[in-house]
Amino acid sequence: MTDVNNRISEIVNSNDVVLFMKGTPLFPQCGFSSRAIAILDHLGVTYESVDVLQDMDIRQGIKSFSEWPTIPQLYVKGEFVGGSDIMMEMFEAGELQQLVADVKTSGAA
Amino acid sequence: MAMPAEEIEALIRAALPDAEVTITDLAGDGDHYAAHVVSPAFRGMTRVAQHKMVYEALGGRMGGELHALQLTTAVPT
Numbered sequence: 001m002t003d004v005n006n007r008i009s010e011i012v013n014s015n016d017v018v019l020f021m022k023g024t025p026l027f028p029q030c031g032f033s034s035r036a037i038a039i040l041d042h043l044g045v046t047y048e049s050v051d052v053l054q055d056m057d058i059r060q061g062i063k064s065f066s067e068w069p070t071i072p073q074l075y076v077k078g079e080f081v082g083g084s085d086i087m088m089e090m091f092e093a094g095e096l097q098q099l100v101a102d103v104k105t106s107g108a109a
Numbered sequence: 110m111a112m113p114a115e116e117i118e119a120l121i122r123a124a125l126p127d128a129e130v131t132i133t134d135l136a137g138d139g140d141h142y143a144a145h146v147v148s149p150a151f152r153g154m155t156r157v158a159q160h161k162m163v164y165e166a167l168g169g170r171m172g173g174e175l176h177a178l179q180l181t182t183a184v185p186t
Contacts, residue, residue: 031177068157069164069172085180086156 004061012075016103017047020062021072025049036072036084039091045100076100111139112175117167118144124166125150135179143179151184 012018017040023029025037040047052059052071059071066073066080074081076099081087090096114132121130121144128148135141144163151159159182164171171178 063172067161069169071172080157082157082160086160089156089181 004057005065008058008061008065011048011050012080013078015048015075016077017045017100018075019047019049019072020052020058020075021049022051022053024051029053030071032070032084033072036074036087039084039087039096040074043091043097043100044105046104076103112170113139114142117142117175117178120168120170121146121163121166125162129185135177141177142175143181145181145183147183147185149185151182156182 019033019036019040021028021030021033021036023033025041028034028037037049050058052062062071062073063069068080068083070083072084074083074087081096081099082090087096090099114134118130118132121128125146125148127150128146131145133143133145135143146159146163150162154162160180163180163182167175167178
């Protein structure tokens with residue numbers, strides 16, 4: 001269990017923007033993950049994604065890591081931001097744009 | 110796996126008695142819902158904390174029995 005927590009910590013701390021999702025950005029396996037990817041793509045931000053369907057330890061571990069019951073989960077600079085509903089609310093309020101404003105955009109890579 | 114809208118509303122109201130709860134059955138199949146919860150109890154809380162409060166009211170059903178619940182929360186104006 002702590003082992004999984006360490007792995008998750010490592011992932012969220014070594015990437016500015018990470019999405020834990022079901023499937024991949026090209027082939028999301030769930031409507032909520034698909035919505036989260038659409039928002040990140042729209043922001044044009046560089047992000048890492050982790051497909052929880054490929055790793056049962058992370059799929060369960062991520063829920064206790066953040067004390068959040070569902071996937072997708074977005075992390076920015078090591079901090080848990082929320083799921084797809086919160087991403088949408090923050091995007092509509094312009095808050096998500098601010099949060100990732102200083103993160104490298106995907107076009108600049 | 111389906112769960113009636115009234116049951117979702119009752120669970121939220123039991124934990125947040127002063128909340129205004131609006132449930133929309135998105136697909137008409139009793140399985141895909143949107144819930145909008147407005148409560149003074151959310152004042153001063155982050156969005157994550159507000160959503161966690163609703164998830165707690167649903168007592169572990171979220172992510173299990175209740176797969177597809179879109180949630181938005183707000184403080185009354």
